[in-house]
Amino acid sequence: MLRTPENLIESTCADLASVRAQMPLVQCIINRVVAGHTANVLLALGASAAMVDIPGEAGMFADMASGLLVNLGTPTAEQREAMFEAVDGASKSGTPWVLDPVAVGSLPVRTPLASRLRALAPAIVRGNASEIVALADAGPGGRGVDSSLVVEAAVPSARSLAESIGAVVAVSGPEDLVVDRRGSARIRNGHPSLTQITGGGCALGAVMAAFAAIDDNPFAATVAATTVYTVAAELAAQRASGPGTFLAAHLDALATVTADDIRERAAIRV
Amino acid sequence: MLRTPENLIESTCADLASVRAQMPLVQCIINRVVAGHTANVLLALGASAAMVDIPGEAGMFADMASGLLVNLGTPTAEQREAMFEAVDGASKSGTPWVLDPVAVGSLPVRTPLASRLRALAPAIVRGNASEIVALADAGPGGRGVDSSLVVEAAVPSARSLAESIGAVVAVSGPEDLVVDRRGSARIRNGHPSLTQITGGGCALGAVMAAFAAIDDNPFAATVAATTVYTVAAELAAQRASGPGTFLAAHLDALATVTADDIRERAAIRV
Amino acid sequence: MLRTPENLIESTCADLASVRAQMPLVQCIINRVVAGHTANVLLALGASAAMVDIPGEAGMFADMASGLLVNLGTPTAEQREAMFEAVDGASKSGTPWVLDPVAVGSLPVRTPLASRLRALAPAIVRGNASEIVALADAGPGGRGVDSSLVVEAAVPSARSLAESIGAVVAVSGPEDLVVDRRGSARIRNGHPSLTQITGGGCALGAVMAAFAAIDDNPFAATVAATTVYTVAAELAAQRASGPGTFLAAHLDALATVTADDIRERAAIRV
Numbered sequence: 001m002l003r004t005p006e007n008l009i010e011s012t013c014a015d016l017a018s019v020r021a022q023m024p025l026v027q028c029i030i031n032r033v034v035a036g037h038t039a040n041v042l043l044a045l046g047a048s049a050a051m052v053d054i055p056g057e058a059g060m061f062a063d064m065a066s067g068l069l070v071n072l073g074t075p076t077a078e079q080r081e082a083m084f085e086a087v088d089g090a091s092k093s094g095t096p097w098v099l100d101p102v103a104v105g106s107l108p109v110r111t112p113l114a115s116r117l118r119a120l121a122p123a124i125v126r127g128n129a130s131e132i133v134a135l136a137d138a139g140p141g142g143r144g145v146d147s148s149l150v151v152e153a154a155v156p157s158a159r160s161l162a163e164s165i166g167a168v169v170a171v172s173g174p175e176d177l178v179v180d181r182r183g184s185a186r187i188r189n190g191h192p193s194l195t196q197i198t199g200g201g202c203a204l205g206a207v208m209a210a211f212a213a214i215d216d217n218p219f220a221a222t223v224a225a226t227t228v229y230t231v232a233a234e235l236a237a238q239r240a241s242g243p244g245t246f247l248a249a250h251l252d253a254l255a256t257v258t259a260d261d262i263r264e265r266a267a268i269r270v
Numbered sequence: 271m272l273r274t275p276e277n278l279i280e281s282t283c284a285d286l287a288s289v290r291a292q293m294p295l296v297q298c299i300i301n302r303v304v305a306g307h308t309a310n311v312l313l314a315l316g317a318s319a320a321m322v323d324i325p326g327e328a329g330m331f332a333d334m335a336s337g338l339l340v341n342l343g344t345p346t347a348e349q350r351e352a353m354f355e356a357v358d359g360a361s362k363s364g365t366p367w368v369l370d371p372v373a374v375g376s377l378p379v380r381t382p383l384a385s386r387l388r389a390l391a392p393a394i395v396r397g398n399a400s401e402i403v404a405l406a407d408a409g410p411g412g413r414g415v416d417s418s419l420v421v422e423a424a425v426p427s428a429r430s431l432a433e434s435i436g437a438v439v440a441v442s443g444p445e446d447l448v449v450d451r452r453g454s455a456r457i458r459n460g461h462p463s464l465t466q467i468t469g470g471g472c473a474l475g476a477v478m479a480a481f482a483a484i485d486d487n488p489f490a491a492t493v494a495a496t497t498v499y500t501v502a503a504e505l506a507a508q509r510a511s512g513p514g515t516f517l518a519a520h521l522d523a524l525a526t527v528t529a530d531d532i533r534e535r536a537a538i539r540v
Numbered sequence: 541m542l543r544t545p546e547n548l549i550e551s552t553c554a555d556l557a558s559v560r561a562q563m564p565l566v567q568c569i570i571n572r573v574v575a576g577h578t579a580n581v582l583l584a585l586g587a588s589a590a591m592v593d594i595p596g597e598a599g600m601f602a603d604m605a606s607g608l609l610v611n612l613g614t615p616t617a618e619q620r621e622a623m624f625e626a627v628d629g630a631s632k633s634g635t636p637w638v639l640d641p642v643a644v645g646s647l648p649v650r651t652p653l654a655s656r657l658r659a660l661a662p663a664i665v666r667g668n669a670s671e672i673v674a675l676a677d678a679g680p681g682g683r684g685v686d687s688s689l690v691v692e693a694a695v696p697s698a699r700s701l702a703e704s705i706g707a708v709v710a711v712s713g714p715e716d717l718v719v720d721r722r723g724s725a726r727i728r729n730g731h732p733s734l735t736q737i738t739g740g741g742c743a744l745g746a747v748m749a750a751f752a753a754i755d756d757n758p759f760a761a762t763v764a765a766t767t768v769y770t771v772a773a774e775l776a777a778q779r780a781s782g783p784g785t786f787l788a789a790h791l792d793a794l795a796t797v798t799a800d801d802i803r804e805r806a807a808i809r810v
Contacts, residue, residue, distance in 0.1 A: 054344065
């Protein structure tokens with residue numbers, strides 16, 4: 001596929017239809033803060049969610065799942081063990097997986113954990129600018145889950161990370177960035193309300209896993225996931241009067257967003 | 271009680287009033303994905319919720335609680351230990367308990383765990399068709415938390431499970447099935463939105479524990495819990511424009527559903 | 541500051557503006573039932589939230605955070621270890637921290653845990669009447685998370701606890717009580733819907749940590765947190781038709797409540 005905005009918009013629409021038709025099962029090893037919301041986001045989109053994250057089951061389940069998310073938000077000892085089982089299972093069965101290195105940088109458990117995981121061939125790495133810079137070993141990381149860097153400051157790190165591990169790297173921000181070895185795309189959709197709810201970024205990682213499950217092209221899948229998710233946020237913001245009603249409206253919009261909405265609103269540049 | 275639809279509807283109305291009057295305290299050992307939503311469902315109904323699920327406390331608390339839910343969604347090692355403590359405490363004090371064997375079948379930790387728990391005299395077992403078939407040792411289980419079987423395919427398994435362990439067995443689906451040694455009932459209420467949110471089934475298990483706490487007849491309690499929950503879902507769907515607003519509207523409806531709503535809408539057959 | 545109602549209302553308005561301007565980062569070690577909701581409450585207010593609660597990271601993070609909440613709702617072994625690390629980190633760096641002794645009284649893990657923590661100089665202790673009485677060693681505790689005592693019955697315990705550990709002690713109820721060695725204040729705001737959702741009290745503990753982060757006077761900060769949170773609940777109740785829509789409306793109201801709303805509604809007496 002030639003990576004023009006037009007082609008990426010059409011593949012986004014096709015991917016959205018495929019997710020709804022195929023209902024990919026996404027295994028999530030994810031922090032407890034946003035586990036429920038993330039499952040609701042996947043279900044609203046038409047995908048299925050299963051949070052199988054205990055040792056002894058996570059690896060076998062990754063073989064049954066169509067996609068896998070590994071999110072480092074609250075990595076208990078059992079979850080850390082389950083992550084490696086699941087990634088091993090996903091690798092053996094060809095299940096694409098997404099790494100979300102939440103709050104890596106200076107924290108001494110998750111930072112080396114993320115380094116080990118990044119070497120295990122994730123299809124996609126998603127984070128905010130601070131997390132991507134930290135994962136690429138180019139900086140000290142941010143303050144917890146909020147990015148203290150702007151997206152543009154992470155471009156060199158995103159490129160070098162994509163180059164070194166061969167993954168698609170996505171950086172969330174007011175304009176989202178998607179990079180791989182061949183090039184990049186930027187998506188200027190979304191709404192500030194996504195930063196006023198917890199899990200706005202974490203759930204996007206799960207959506208990327210759902211799209212990677214039905215599209216063999218992880219770059220196009222990452223662009224599609226980001227575009228659908230952020231266009232739905234725009235539609236939701238029109239019906240919301242604050243972060244609480246936005247949360248509900250975003251789930252509604254994920255369930256109802258159409259290809260026409262995507263074509264009308266998607267602001268993709270390459 | 272003669273199990274006519276009319277009698278079951280009246281006992282449902284009486285049970286709903288009793289839950290609201292007595293505010294039974296329901297202990298939930300439940301997966302982290304839906305813990306918050308489950309507590310909100312219990313509170314909306316007028317019951318109380320406490321997620322006491324650590325070893326050393328779970329057993330003593332089961333003695334104080336009026337009902338207990340054991341849900342296998344994300345069974346960490348500590349939760350597994352707490353489950354046996356709690357069931358032991360519930361048995362000694364006569365607290366009725368509900369077993370929800372989430373995703374049992376092929377997964378190697380929870381499947382033997384569910385087998386051990388089913389032998390410990392739950393008052394009610396609740397699952398989707400795949401889970402009930404798997405727990406009855408009659409089939410291979412489904413794919414995660416979604417049922418790949420229709421309810422009717424689980425009828426023989428539900429009957430044999432009810433017979434062998436002496437429990438009420440409830441199978442969730444478009445028409446819910448409730449079976450015990452004496453017979454069965456079917457409830458055709460609810461709304462597809464319940465499958466578009468996470469925990470739609472898990473929370474129903476907690477509601478069954480609340481109703482079993484105030485009704486000595488576990489069959490009638492299971493029918494009542496199912497009917498109240500699914501009639502409230504119908505009321506919620508009238509106010510919702512997608513899964514996000516449905517979530518909120520379902521909690522509202524659980525708090526406001528009346529005996530008249532039940533009488534008008536309940537579609538029970540025996 | 542002379543503790544008149546007028547002065548407390550003005551410091552509440554000033555604190556609300558400071559939270560929104562400074563966006564204090566609040567570390568929460570909190571039960572999994574309400575973790576997501578608590579993060580959403582902090583974000584709606586304009587603060588930041590991070591649930592860093594694993595051993596090896598919790599202490600270091602407490603040094604980076606502006607406030608810390610230690611909530612005993614579902615204290616797993618890892619969380620218990622992380623609590624002491626975090627409190628140690630907070631003490632060394634002067635980060636104010638809030639202790640929420642959920643359901644202490646007779647439960648044998650959390651009750652001695654709370655006793656050890658109360659000796660480690662929390663800035664604020666928040667609970668319902670039963671929990672505060674139990675923590676002050678003056679009574680047997682309540683039934684789980686619901687208080688079986690009225691606020692007035694806890695006044696002597698709150699005073700003696702405040703005296704003995706030098707903390708601000710807050711007792712939640714229809715009229716909230718805030719006590720320290722110098723005196724007390726009562727806030728009669730809020731709405732019964734706060735008791736129909738899970739985490740209504742737990743999230744208030746996190747809000748207290750956010751306000752303590754930006755106000756060196758922990759008594760004024762506790763009054764301010766309570767007033768903002770309960771006034772927002774009143775505004776939310778005007779837009780809600782049950783507990784589900786109240787949940788969303790409360791988040792909306794926390795994001796939009798103004799100083800004028802506070803001045804118009806705050807019912808503080810000293």
